[in-house]
Structures are given as C-alpha cells and as structure tokens.
Amino acid sequence: MIDVVSAAWLADRLGGVRVVDVRDGWEFDGIGHLPGAASIPFDEFRSADGDVGMLPGRDVWERLLSNAGVAVDDHVVAYDDTHGVFAARFLVTALLYGHDPEKLHLLDGDFSAWNRERETTSDASDVVETTYEVSAPESTPLVDFETVEAALDDPEAVIVDTRDPEEFAAGHLPGAANLDWRELVDDETRGLKPRDELDAILNDVGVASDRRIILYCNTARRISHTYVVLSHLGYETVEFYEGSLTEWNARDGALVEE
Known part of the structure; x- marks a missing residue:
C-alpha cells in the first residue's frame, strides 16, 4: 500500500x-x-x-x-x-x-x-542519474468506462466523486456519493485530519472499508489523494477511474444534476 x-x-x-x-x-x-x-x-x-x-x-x-x-x-x-x-x-x-x-x-x-x-535549502541537490525501467504492476486499481458503467447497478459498490459540492451538484454519476478530497485534510496542519475524524467523514458518505469503492473526479488528480488516504487507512478494494469525467463526458455517460 x-x-x-x-x-x-x-x-x-x-x-x-x-x-x-x-x-x-x-x-x-x-x-x-x-x-x-x-x-x-x-x-x-x-x-x-x-x-x-x-x-x-x-x-x-x-x-x-x-x-x-x-x-x-x-x-x-x-x-x-x-x-x-x-x-x-x-x-x-x-x-x-x-x-x-x-x-x-x-x-x-x-x-x-x-x-x-525544519530545515529547507535552495542549494542544488546532488542527484546521480539512474536507469529507471517501468514494469507491469502485480495488480492495478485502474478501471475503465465499461466497468464503472456496470458498477452503477452494483449494490456493493460505492462510487465516490471527490470534487467540491458545487461541481458535484452541476453533474455527477448516478448514485455517486460526494466526498470533497479537501475534507480529509486539516488547513492548519496541512496534513491529514486525525484518524477518528477521517473515519467519521468517510462513514457519513458510506465509504466503508468492507465496500467496493470506485473513485473519480475530473482528470484523476483529486482522486489520487483520496486513493492514497484510503490505502493508508487500510482499505483493500479501492478502484481508480483514470478517465474520470473527462472520458465519461466524452462517451456520453449518464449524469445527474442537483
């Protein structure tokens, strides 16, 4: 994780x-x-x-x-x-x-x-170049358009929109829960809120560790933060819709306005 x-x-x-x-x-x-x-x-x-x-x-x-x-x-x-x-x-x-x-x-x-x-510096870092090679991961959280579309009818799935409430109201996937990624961070410490607060926030929107969680936003940036937080908290089934609303809209996926 x-x-x-x-x-x-x-x-x-x-x-x-x-x-x-x-x-x-x-x-x-x-x-x-x-x-x-x-x-x-x-x-x-x-x-x-x-x-x-x-x-x-x-x-x-x-x-x-x-x-x-x-x-x-x-x-x-x-x-x-x-x-x-x-x-x-x-x-x-x-x-x-x-x-x-x-x-x-x-x-x-x-x-x-x-x-x-703590100490920071403006000095150039001593970096020794490597030869980094990409490999196929043992498993991947990526899901595609068809998988997310099918999950709209899956009672075990919680589809989570990590955008802000105004964006959510303007149009979201049917049945999606709204979890603004910033709700998980503390503006003062600039880090994550305490574990008990995180659990309460997640539970309020139905994001439970024993559920299938599917994340989306607009371009997969904000869901990255939520994915890392859920991974850190020990959630095991978290799926990552890389295409997010960019692809969903381009393929005329169903949307609901509030």
Whole structure:
C-alpha cells in the first residue's frame, strides 16, 4: 500500500530515501526545498497523450525518474505545497507504472508545514542519474468506462466523486456519493485530519472499508489523494477511474444534476 508518513519519520530517514518535490521548478529553486530532494514538476508528468487517460507515457516517466536519480527499488517520498494532492498524483502514477507500493510514501503535510519547523535549502541537490525501467504492476486499481458503467447497478459498490459540492451538484454519476478530497485534510496542519475524524467523514458518505469503492473526479488528480488516504487507512478494494469525467463526458455517460 501507499502510506502517509510524518515529517519526523522522514527527518530520521533523509539520505536513505529518495525525496521528490513536484512543485513548479521556480518554487523548488527560488523558495527552497527539502534537503536532497529531486525536482519533478507536476506539469512534466501530466499528459493527456500518454498510455492511459492522463498518464504521461512510459518513456516520459522513465526519463523523469532516471534524471531525478530514482531507482526501481528506492523508497520514494513525495511532497508538494498543496496538502499533498499533486504529490499523491505522482505516487499513484508510480504505482501504475510498477513501483512497489510498499516503497511509496506521501509526506503528511507539505512544504509549508515542513518549513515551519525544519530545515529547507535552495542549494542544488546532488542527484546521480539512474536507469529507471517501468514494469507491469502485480495488480492495478485502474478501471475503465465499461466497468464503472456496470458498477452503477452494483449494490456493493460505492462510487465516490471527490470534487467540491458545487461541481458535484452541476453533474455527477448516478448514485455517486460526494466526498470533497479537501475534507480529509486539516488547513492548519496541512496534513491529514486525525484518524477518528477521517473515519467519521468517510462513514457519513458510506465509504466503508468492507465496500467496493470506485473513485473519480475530473482528470484523476483529486482522486489520487483520496486513493492514497484510503490505502493508508487500510482499505483493500479501492478502484481508480483514470478517465474520470473527462472520458465519461466524452462517451456520453449518464449524469445527474442537483
């Protein structure tokens, strides 16, 4: 599973894990970054012309990780400065391209949270290039249009829309529950809310660990964060609709307005 790790956990392991900063390059260079972090800006691994949906493509991904000094057996910790939503997208992409999920970690909090109490630097990181090779994952959470369409009639499935309530009201999949991804993070700490609060929020919308959960948003960024959180909490059956509403609308999938 992809897990969420504390700043203290990471501080004790700097130098022993590969840290990836997915903010814009000017932020990495001009504002500073975690010691030893490699820069892989979100826009560089975000493409609609890749392998599936919004994935960047095998060749692009291998080049980015090789240049950032990531090896296939590295433990990787990703962070951003937006409560982890862009970093989560990086980690899910790594998962879908075969990186061991047990070695993928989201920093709880973000750059701003780390910067409150810990060292950052503007010095260039010493990165030794690798030869990263994509592999097929042992299993994949990806589901396609047809699978999601069939799940509309599955009483065991909970289809979860992770967009904000206004977007949800403007049009959502029939029977979907609305779980705005930001409900799971604390604006003050910039990390996840306490476990009991997370459980209450999830239970309120019917997202239970013994149910089949299918996630979607617009372009698979926001569901990445929710996917990582559910993975961290131990949910076992979480499916990831990569095409999300971009594909759903293009294929005239059914929508409901409120």
